[in-house]
Structures are given as C-alpha cells and as structure tokens.
Amino acid sequence: xxxxxxxxxxxxxxxxxxxxxxxxxxxxxxxxxxxxxxxxxxxxxxxxxxxxxxxxxxxxxxxxxxxxxxxxxxxxxxxxxxxxxxxxxxxxxxxxxxxxxxxxxxxxxxxxxxxx
Amino acid sequence: xxxxxxxxxxxxxxxxxxxxxxxxxxxxxxxxxxxxxxxxxxxxxxxxxxxxxxxxxxxxxxxxxxxxxxxxxxxxxxxxxxxxxxxxxxxxxxxxxxxxxxxxxxxxxxxxxxxx
Numbered sequence: 654x655x656x657x658x659x660x661x662x663x664x665x666x667x668x669x670x671x672x673x674x675x676x677x678x679x680x681x682x683x684x685x686x687x688x689x690x691x692x693x694x695x696x697x698x699x700x701x702x703x704x705x706x707x708x709x710x711x712x713x714x715x716x717x718x719x720x721x722x723x724x725x726x727x728x729x730x731x732x733x734x735x736x737x738x739x740x741x742x743x744x745x746x747x748x749x750x751x752x753x754x755x756x757x758x759x760x761x762x763x764x765x766x767x768x769x
Numbered sequence: 770x771x772x773x774x775x776x777x778x779x780x781x782x783x784x785x786x787x788x789x790x791x792x793x794x795x796x797x798x799x800x801x802x803x804x805x806x807x808x809x810x811x812x813x814x815x816x817x818x819x820x821x822x823x824x825x826x827x828x829x830x831x832x833x834x835x836x837x838x839x840x841x842x843x844x845x846x847x848x849x850x851x852x853x854x855x856x857x858x859x860x861x862x863x864x865x866x867x868x869x870x871x872x873x874x875x876x877x878x879x880x881x882x883x884x885x
Contacts, residue, residue: 685871689876757812
C-alpha cells in the first residue's frame with residue numbers, strides 16, 4: 654500500500670518569502686510522485702512530477718521539488734512567494750501497475766496563505 | 770485540448786434520491802478516473818476505466834455507486850439512494866496510458882454534491 658503524509662495543514666508566508674511545503678511518502682515500489690495545486694472551487698492542476706529521470710524536478714510557476722529516497726521525501730519549494738500562490742497544495746504518489754502509475758494516493762493537503 | 774469537463778458543477782438533492790454525474794475526458798485519453806474529495810481531505814480514488822473497461826473499484830464504492838464508460842468516451846457516475854455522507858466533491862480525471870512511464874492525470878473542475 655502507498656501513502657502520503659503532508660506535514661502542516663496550513664502554512665503562512667509573507668510575499669517574497671521562501672515557500673516550503675513538506676511531503677513524505679511510503680511506497681513498496683519505486684514511486685511516481687506528483688504535486689498538484691487546487692484553487693477554490695476548481696479542480697487540481699499539476700505543478701510537477703517525479704518520474705525517476707532527475708531528483709530535482711522543476712515545475713510551473715517557479716515551483717520545484719527534490720526527491721530524496723533516503724528520507725522518503727518530496728518537498729515542494731519556491732524561492733519567492735507571490736500572492737497568486739495562495740491555494741491548497743496536494744502531494745500524491747502513483748500506483749504501479751505494469752510500470753505505469755494509474756491511481757493516485759493523495760495527502761490531506763496543505764493550505765498556503767501568502768500575506769502582503 | 771479543451772480539458773476535462775464535468776456536469777453538473779453543483780448538485781443539491783434530498784436524502785434517498787438518485788443522482789448522476791457526467792465526465793467528458795480529453796478526447797485522446799484512454800484512461801478515466803473518479804475520485805471523491807471531502808472537506809479538509811485530499812481526493813480519494815473511487816474507480817478507473819481503461820477505454821470502456823472498468824479495471825478497479827475502491828472499497829469506498831459501495832453497491833449504491835455505479836460508474837460506466839460506454840464506448841470508452843464520456844463516463845457517468847450514479848449514486849442511488851443518496852445519504853448525507855455522500856456529500857463531497859466528485860472529481861474526474863483522464864490520462865493517456867504510458868507504458869513504463871508516469872502518465873499525467875488531468876482533472877476536471879469537479880461536481881459538488883450536497884445531500885440534505
């Protein structure tokens with residue numbers, strides 16, 4: 654079974670400050686890992702994904718995440734927060750069926766607030 | 770690429786009534802997923818299709834729930850005899866199966882169900 658733990662249900666930062674959202678995973682097979690963002694009353698938008706090609710993954714809107722196998726972590730960072738980054742962020746681990754990821758297991762999410 | 774669409778966006782119903790939701794995936798995608806998201810939680814996997822075949826159903830999907838994907842195109846999710854505990858956001862996602870790769874699931878805006 655796979656699982657995801659997101660540390661901190663709510664993170665608050667000032668505009669221009671570093672954003673760090675934490676994600677730890679559990680998986681019995683090499684994982685595929687994803688970060689999605691959800692704005693109010695909308696579906697989920699993919700920020701980035703880890704596919705084992707490179708441990709540092711760059712995504713959209715200036716976000717990046719680093720896969721650390723020894724720590725079973727995939728933390729999301731952005732050097733400088735913008736007001737438009739305020740949203741809920743979900744980390745997810747992909748299943749593994751025949752090498753492709755099919756269903757996703759999500760963490761509970763982290764609500765990011767950006768203060769002016 | 771017009772994205773994944775879901776209808777209706779909102780549904781209010783009385784306990785005991787039946788409801789049906791529709792999902793139209795991205796046209797070239799052969800996989801379609803249903804997830805349920807309750808307040809303060811991440812999405813939880815319900816079921817998925819590859820083309821018209823329903824390949825897995827979660828234990829969350831009681832016998833009151835049924836999903837179909839006729840002809841491998843759009844999908845419907847029906848809930849019979851709704852209960853208040855069914856109140857949630859129902860998310861649909863689609864993807865193109867990649868052999869040995871981390872396919873990206875694209876999410877629709879969701880259908881928010883409220884059972885009174």
